[in-house]
Amino acid sequence: MDEEKKNENGPRPENIEQVLRERERLDQILQTKFRRKMAILFSDVCGYTEYMDRRGDISGRAWIQKHHNIVLPLISQHEGKVLDIMGDGVMASFVNTLSAVKASIAIQKRLQEYNAKTDPSEEIHVSMGINAGEILIDDEDIAGDVVNVASRIESKADRDQVLI
Numbered sequence: 001m002d003e004e005k006k007n008e009n010g011p012r013p014e015n016i017e018q019v020l021r022e023r024e025r026l027d028q029i030l031q032t033k034f035r036r037k038m039a040i041l042f043s044d045v046c047g048y049t050e051y052m053d054r055r056g057d058i059s060g061r062a063w064i065q066k067h068h069n070i071v072l073p074l075i076s077q078h079e080g081k082v083l084d085i086m087g088d089g090v091m092a093s094f095v096n097t098l099s100a101v102k103a104s105i106a107i108q109k110r111l112q113e114y115n116a117k118t119d120p121s122e123e124i125h126v127s128m129g130i131n132a133g134e135i136l137i138d139d140e141d142i143a144g145d146v147v148n149v150a151s152r153i154e155s156k157a158d159r160d161q162v163l164i
Contacts (some may be wrong), residue, residue, distance in 0.1 A: 010055045030136075039100035039132035040147050042154035043071065043107070046125040048088035048163070064088055067124050070110050078103035083142060091151075093142065096164070097132040104128045104162040111160075128162040130152025 045067055052060035064129035069086070074080055079099045084091040094100040107126065115123040132135045134142045157163040 010092055011047040022136075028069050034138060035136055036137050037096075037132070038146075039068075039097040039130055040135070040142075040150040041090075041094065041100045041104060041130050042076075042151050043090040043092075043126050043128045044154055045088035046127055046159040063122065064123070066114075067126075070114060070124070071107050071126070072112060074106045075103055078106065083140070091147075097130065100130045100132070101162075101164065104130060108160060108162065125159040127157035127159055129157055130164045132160065140150060151161055 048060070048064065051063055053076065053111070055063070056122045064087075067088070072082055073088060075090070078090045078094065079096075079102050080092060082092050092100075092103075094103065109127070111124055111126065115125070118124075129144050129150050131153055133146040134144070135146050153163045
Protein backbone atom coordinates (compact mmCIF):
# COMPACT_ATOMS: atom_id res chain seq x y z
CA MET A 1 0.00 0.00 0.00
CA ASP A 2 2.88 2.34 -0.76
CA GLU A 3 1.00 4.30 -3.45
CA GLU A 4 -2.06 4.96 -1.34
CA LYS A 5 -2.35 5.97 2.26
CA LYS A 6 -5.31 4.81 4.28
CA ASN A 7 -7.61 7.31 5.91
CA GLU A 8 -11.00 6.90 7.50
CA ASN A 9 -12.72 7.23 4.07
CA GLY A 10 -10.63 4.53 2.39
CA PRO A 11 -7.55 4.79 0.18
CA ARG A 12 -6.29 8.29 -0.55
CA PRO A 13 -4.58 8.88 -3.91
CA GLU A 14 -0.92 9.81 -3.71
CA ASN A 15 -0.45 11.54 -7.05
CA ILE A 16 -2.31 13.60 -9.61
CA GLU A 17 -2.59 10.76 -12.11
CA GLN A 18 -4.58 8.70 -9.61
CA VAL A 19 -6.81 11.66 -8.83
CA LEU A 20 -7.45 12.34 -12.52
CA ARG A 21 -8.28 8.67 -13.18
CA GLU A 22 -10.73 8.73 -10.29
CA ARG A 23 -12.22 11.98 -11.54
CA GLU A 24 -12.70 10.48 -15.01
CA ARG A 25 -14.46 7.48 -13.48
CA LEU A 26 -16.72 9.72 -11.36
CA ASP A 27 -17.46 12.05 -14.31
CA GLN A 28 -18.58 9.02 -16.30
CA ILE A 29 -20.95 8.00 -13.49
CA LEU A 30 -22.34 11.54 -13.33
CA GLN A 31 -22.90 11.59 -17.09
CA THR A 32 -24.59 8.22 -17.36
CA LYS A 33 -26.60 8.18 -14.15
CA PHE A 34 -27.43 11.78 -13.30
CA ARG A 35 -27.64 13.75 -16.58
CA ARG A 36 -30.54 13.70 -19.01
CA LYS A 37 -31.47 15.75 -22.03
CA MET A 38 -34.89 17.29 -21.59
CA ALA A 39 -36.89 20.46 -21.92
CA ILE A 40 -38.01 22.55 -18.97
CA LEU A 41 -41.12 24.73 -19.05
CA PHE A 42 -41.87 27.44 -16.51
CA SER A 43 -45.33 28.97 -16.42
CA ASP A 44 -46.54 31.90 -14.33
CA VAL A 45 -50.07 33.20 -13.87
CA CYS A 46 -50.16 36.91 -14.69
CA GLY A 47 -51.88 39.14 -12.15
CA TYR A 48 -52.10 36.53 -9.40
CA THR A 49 -50.88 38.84 -6.62
CA GLU A 50 -53.32 41.59 -7.61
CA TYR A 51 -56.16 39.06 -7.83
CA MET A 52 -55.38 37.82 -4.32
CA ASP A 53 -55.24 41.40 -3.03
CA ARG A 54 -58.65 42.22 -4.55
CA ARG A 55 -60.47 38.95 -3.93
CA GLY A 56 -58.80 37.38 -0.90
CA ASP A 57 -57.19 34.05 -0.17
CA ILE A 58 -60.12 31.71 -0.76
CA SER A 59 -61.16 33.25 -4.06
CA GLY A 60 -57.52 33.40 -5.12
CA ARG A 61 -57.04 29.74 -4.32
CA ALA A 62 -60.19 28.82 -6.25
CA TRP A 63 -58.98 30.88 -9.22
CA ILE A 64 -55.58 29.20 -9.23
CA GLN A 65 -57.31 25.81 -8.99
CA LYS A 66 -59.13 26.63 -12.25
CA HIS A 67 -55.70 27.28 -13.75
CA HIS A 68 -54.40 23.94 -12.49
CA ASN A 69 -57.47 22.11 -13.80
CA ILE A 70 -56.73 23.46 -17.27
CA VAL A 71 -52.92 23.41 -17.36
CA LEU A 72 -51.79 20.31 -15.47
CA PRO A 73 -53.67 17.74 -17.60
CA LEU A 74 -52.29 19.36 -20.77
CA ILE A 75 -48.76 18.98 -19.49
CA SER A 76 -49.37 15.27 -18.90
CA GLN A 77 -51.03 14.83 -22.29
CA HIS A 78 -47.87 16.14 -23.98
CA GLU A 79 -45.43 13.75 -22.28
CA GLY A 80 -44.66 16.25 -19.54
CA LYS A 81 -44.20 15.86 -15.83
CA VAL A 82 -45.06 18.53 -13.28
CA LEU A 83 -41.96 18.91 -11.13
CA ASP A 84 -43.09 21.72 -8.87
CA ILE A 85 -45.96 24.10 -8.26
CA MET A 86 -44.78 27.33 -6.68
CA GLY A 87 -47.84 29.39 -5.79
CA ASP A 88 -49.00 30.55 -9.21
CA GLY A 89 -46.08 29.04 -11.10
CA VAL A 90 -45.53 25.61 -12.59
CA MET A 91 -42.25 23.94 -13.47
CA ALA A 92 -42.51 20.93 -15.77
CA SER A 93 -40.11 18.68 -17.65
CA PHE A 94 -40.61 17.16 -21.09
CA VAL A 95 -38.81 14.41 -22.97
CA ASN A 96 -38.05 16.85 -25.78
CA THR A 97 -38.48 20.45 -26.82
CA LEU A 98 -41.24 19.73 -29.33
CA SER A 99 -43.43 18.22 -26.61
CA ALA A 100 -42.88 21.28 -24.41
CA VAL A 101 -43.76 23.62 -27.28
CA LYS A 102 -46.90 21.65 -28.16
CA ALA A 103 -47.96 21.68 -24.51
CA SER A 104 -47.45 25.45 -24.25
CA ILE A 105 -49.51 26.04 -27.41
CA ALA A 106 -52.28 23.77 -26.11
CA ILE A 107 -52.26 25.60 -22.77
CA GLN A 108 -52.50 29.03 -24.41
CA LYS A 109 -55.33 27.85 -26.70
CA ARG A 110 -57.28 26.28 -23.84
CA LEU A 111 -56.88 29.41 -21.72
CA GLN A 112 -58.09 31.52 -24.67
CA GLU A 113 -61.18 29.30 -24.90
CA TYR A 114 -61.74 29.58 -21.14
CA ASN A 115 -61.27 33.37 -21.20
CA ALA A 116 -63.71 33.81 -24.11
CA LYS A 117 -66.50 32.39 -21.91
CA THR A 118 -65.43 34.09 -18.69
CA ASP A 119 -65.98 37.47 -17.08
CA PRO A 120 -62.90 39.62 -17.81
CA SER A 121 -62.14 39.89 -14.09
CA GLU A 122 -61.85 36.07 -13.92
CA GLU A 123 -59.71 35.52 -17.01
CA ILE A 124 -56.50 33.53 -16.60
CA HIS A 125 -53.41 34.59 -18.52
CA VAL A 126 -49.97 33.00 -18.29
CA SER A 127 -46.46 33.71 -19.43
CA MET A 128 -44.20 30.76 -20.27
CA GLY A 129 -40.55 30.06 -20.87
CA ILE A 130 -38.94 26.93 -22.31
CA ASN A 131 -35.31 25.87 -22.37
CA ALA A 132 -33.74 22.54 -23.27
CA GLY A 133 -30.47 20.75 -22.72
CA GLU A 134 -28.72 18.48 -20.26
CA ILE A 135 -30.01 18.58 -16.71
CA LEU A 136 -28.73 17.06 -13.49
CA ILE A 137 -31.27 14.68 -11.99
CA ASP A 138 -31.10 13.16 -8.52
CA ASP A 139 -34.25 11.18 -7.75
CA GLU A 140 -37.00 13.75 -8.34
CA ASP A 141 -34.76 16.81 -7.94
CA ILE A 142 -33.45 18.58 -11.00
CA ALA A 143 -30.86 21.32 -11.27
CA GLY A 144 -28.53 23.02 -13.65
CA ASP A 145 -28.17 25.93 -15.98
CA VAL A 146 -30.99 24.72 -18.25
CA VAL A 147 -33.45 25.06 -15.35
CA ASN A 148 -32.16 28.49 -14.34
CA VAL A 149 -32.30 29.80 -17.89
CA ALA A 150 -35.85 28.46 -18.39
CA SER A 151 -36.95 30.44 -15.34
CA ARG A 152 -35.24 33.60 -16.61
CA ILE A 153 -36.81 33.14 -20.05
CA GLU A 154 -40.27 32.90 -18.48
CA SER A 155 -39.65 36.11 -16.52
CA LYS A 156 -39.10 37.94 -19.84
CA ALA A 157 -42.32 36.66 -21.42
CA ASP A 158 -45.37 38.89 -21.60
CA ARG A 159 -48.90 37.86 -20.77
CA ASP A 160 -50.12 35.10 -23.16
CA GLN A 161 -46.61 34.71 -24.55
CA VAL A 162 -44.30 31.69 -24.81
CA LEU A 163 -40.58 32.33 -25.17
CA ILE A 164 -38.18 29.55 -26.11
